[in-house]
Amino acid sequence: xxxxxxxxxxxxxxxxxxxxxxxxxxxxxxxxxxxxxxxxxxxxxxxxxxxxxxxxxxxxxxxxxxxxxxxxxxxxxxxxxxxxxxxxxxxxxxxxxxxxxxxxxxxxxxxxxxxxxxxxxxxxxxxxxxxxxxxxxxxxxxxxxxxxxxxxxxxxxxxxxxxxxxxxxxxxxxxxxxxxxxxxxxxxxxxxxxxxxxxxxxxxxxxxxxxxxxxxxxxxxxxxxxxxxxxxxxxxxxxxxxxxxxxxxxxxxxxxxxxxxxxxxxxxxxxxxxxxxxxxxxxxxxxxxxxxxxxxxxxxxxxxxxxxxxxxxxxxxxxxxxxxxxxxxxxxxxxxxxxxxxxxxxxxxxxxxxxxxxxxxxxxxxxxxxxxxxxxxxxxxxxxxxxxxxxxxxxxxxxxxxxxxxxxxxxxxxxxxxxxxxxxxxxxxxxxxxxxxxxxxxxxxxxxxxxxxxxxxxxxxxxxxxxxxxxxxxxxxxxxxxxxxxxxxxxxxxxxxxxxxxxxxxxxxxxxxxxxxx
Amino acid sequence: xxxxxxxxxxxxxxxxxxxxxxxxxxxxxxxxxxxxxxxxxxxxxxxxxxxxxxxxxxxxxxxxxxxxxxxxxxxxxxxxxxxxxxxxxxxxxxxxxxxxxxxxxxxxxxxxx
Numbered sequence: 001x002x003x004x005x006x007x008x009x010x011x012x013x014x015x016x017x018x019x020x021x022x023x024x025x026x027x028x029x030x031x032x033x034x035x036x037x038x039x040x041x042x043x044x045x046x047x048x049x050x051x052x053x054x055x056x057x058x059x060x061x062x063x064x065x066x067x068x069x070x071x072x073x074x075x076x077x078x079x080x081x082x083x084x085x086x087x088x089x090x091x092x093x094x095x096x097x098x099x100x101x102x103x104x105x106x107x108x109x110x111x112x113x114x115x116x117x118x119x120x121x122x123x124x125x126x127x128x129x130x131x132x133x134x135x136x137x138x139x140x141x142x143x144x145x146x147x148x149x150x151x152x153x154x155x156x157x158x159x160x161x162x163x164x165x166x167x168x169x170x171x172x173x174x175x176x177x178x179x180x181x182x183x184x185x186x187x188x189x190x191x192x193x194x195x196x197x198x199x200x201x202x203x204x205x206x207x208x209x210x211x212x213x214x215x216x217x218x219x220x221x222x223x224x225x226x227x228x229x230x231x232x233x234x235x236x237x238x239x240x241x242x243x244x245x246x247x248x249x250x251x252x253x254x255x256x257x258x259x260x261x262x263x264x265x266x267x268x269x270x271x272x273x274x275x276x277x278x279x280x281x282x283x284x285x286x287x288x289x290x291x292x293x294x295x296x297x298x299x300x301x302x303x304x305x306x307x308x309x310x311x312x313x314x315x316x317x318x319x320x321x322x323x324x325x326x327x328x329x330x331x332x333x334x335x336x337x338x339x340x341x342x343x344x345x346x347x348x349x350x351x352x353x354x355x356x357x358x359x360x361x362x363x364x365x366x367x368x369x370x371x372x373x374x375x376x377x378x379x380x381x382x383x384x385x386x387x388x389x390x391x392x393x394x395x396x397x398x399x400x401x402x403x404x405x406x407x408x409x410x411x412x413x414x415x416x417x418x419x420x421x422x423x424x425x426x427x428x429x430x431x432x433x434x435x436x437x438x439x440x441x442x443x444x445x446x447x448x449x450x451x452x453x454x455x456x457x458x459x460x461x462x463x464x465x466x467x468x469x470x471x472x473x474x475x476x477x478x479x480x481x482x483x484x485x486x487x488x489x490x491x492x493x494x495x496x497x498x499x500x501x502x503x504x505x506x507x508x509x510x511x512x513x514x515x516x517x518x
Numbered sequence: 519x520x521x522x523x524x525x526x527x528x529x530x531x532x533x534x535x536x537x538x539x540x541x542x543x544x545x546x547x548x549x550x551x552x553x554x555x556x557x558x559x560x561x562x563x564x565x566x567x568x569x570x571x572x573x574x575x576x577x578x579x580x581x582x583x584x585x586x587x588x589x590x591x592x593x594x595x596x597x598x599x600x601x602x603x604x605x606x607x608x609x610x611x612x613x614x615x616x617x618x619x620x621x622x623x624x625x626x627x628x629x630x631x
Contacts, residue, residue, distance in 0.1 A: 130589060134592065134596070140600075141599065141603065144607065148607060153611065153615045156607060156611035156614055156615075157611045160543060160604070160607050160608045160611050160620060161620060161622075163600075163604045163607055164543075164546055164550065164604060164620065167554075167600055167601075167604060168538070168550065168553070170596070170597070170600065171554055174554075174560075174561060175557055177561070178557065178560045178561040178563075178564040178586075178589075181561075181564045181585070181586065181589070182563075182565075182566075
């Protein structure tokens with residue numbers, strides 16, 4: 001058995017208690033262990049990605065119990081790619097949190113950060129729907145703590161809304177799981193994939209309800225309009241490094257949709273026919289549009305970036321909702337890009353806040369050191385809005401190309417292009433008001449109370465932007481990788497066989513009635 | 519018994535949703551708690567209702583499904599913890615602003631630092 005697959009969950013699970021027990025009052029030791037943990041995760045994630053890059057499906061049976069009786073972790077190309085993405089984002093976000101001293105403004109930042117990573121990694125790797133729920137809760141409860149890190153009334157209020165919305169989402173998730181278990185008698189994803197196919201045409205009521213409930217839950221996580229209301233205020237009020245880390249959380253929802261609706265409820269399944277094309281695609285286009293309008297309408301920079309996240313999630317979901325191998329490949333490429341761009345933008349928002357003292361989009365006297373921040377903002381804005389030459393443009397091109405010659409291509413092309421235009425106008429307005437017009441607004445003010453951002457903060461933002469540029473330069477190679485990933489998703493037989501036929505305890509047929517179906 | 523269980527889930531859910539649509543945090547939290555009770559019973563019923571049968575495979579001809587019971591236990595623990603967290607955060611927000619509405623107020627927001 002390959003034990004390395006569980007390391008992305010185990011490493012933070014060991015480091016977090018160590019920090020809270022042994023290094024409670026020593027921020028220096030906490031930082032060292034936190035960074036070491038994230039570096040170790042990154043190394044393990046890269047190793048897993050290399051191992052699965054040839055199409056191998058890795059399996060880890062917890063306690064050696066065979067699926068579907070035991071819980072399994074499964075690593076395929078998609079899972080390991082998402083874990084690598086998470087580790088890369090987490091590394092730069094952590095460096096920023098240390099450089100900007102955000103981690104000192106409240107207690108237990110590093111502990112919650114590690115638990116958050118544990119939940120996200122587990123959600124990407126698990127092969128069991130109930131286990132997915134548990135890891136969702138792990139990442140959510142850590143995110144509640146991180147969201148209200150450093151306190152403040154506005155943040156607590158936004159925190160209440162965020163927690164209540166997600167509690168509701170968790171309850172819906174449980175309803176969906178109960179319905180699935182009542183219909184299919186299993187919650188193991190590979191086992192479900194086989195059993196859902198066996199459900200007769202007359203008995204699909206329960207499983208249809210479950211499938212719709214499940215996509216609702218994942219849509220809440222992915223902040224798809226009209227279930228996006230939790231996102232703008234919670235991302236805007238959260239501490240900047242936390243908001244940047246949350247950039248990967250919406251992708252957990254997108255990942256779950258891709259996983260469940262390629263493996264368990266594939267497009268050609270009668271039970272869920274029409275769910276993708278009739279329902280998911282229009283709401284995805286709508287969230288693309290609403291996000292773009294929000295970017296244009298925002299009065300503060302942090303809200304603007306939050307709406308840009310909604311818009312880019314809409315973009316990802318448009319590509320996902322087309323549900324062809326090509327569109328999923330472009331969705332995965334765009335997902336990596338959007339995570340890095342959103343993370344960088346939230347960190348830049350914090351740099352702006354540190355130098356100006358507020359985030360309102362009005363002209364202000366120029367501040368020292370704004371040139372570098374303005375440059376960062378321009379690069380990140382170009383990437384986020386999808387202007388050439390950065391990866392946003394490449395990603396949008398891939399999505400448009402994948403949509404070409406499908407049924408709703410006119411809708412997709414029109415919405416994507418118009419929304420991009422509105423987004424460009426919104427970001428251009430914000431950038432010119434914040435950085436450009438400042439020159440005409442009087443002499444620079446030297447404010448001794450305001451501390452310039454630490455060099456490490458710039459390194460973190462620069463690092464994320466460098467990753468974006470690398471994502472653009474190696475776009476061809478990345479696209480080949482995501483194409484192979486999509487191909488693996490659309491041929492799930494290998495996944496199912498690996499999960500269900502690997503021997504373990506109880507796999508010798510001791511429970512006769514469960515073996516019949518296989 | 520099916521009728522009793524089904525109507526219990528229905529009444530709890532309806533009450534929970536009604537309370538959740540209120541404007542202040544206290545009824546909303548109560549509503550969410552009611553919903554989690556409803557979902558616990560629902561999960562329990564998802565393994566079919568059987569009376570007086572062992573939850574372990576053995577000589578008995580009928581047995582109850584043990585898995586939903588495990589799922590319910592997990593769900594209870596998680597929802598209990600989550601409710602405790604939301605009560606604490608809501609209390610903090612209420613004591614800080616002297617206002618326990620869950621929606622955004624119309625007043626201009628103060629900048630968080």
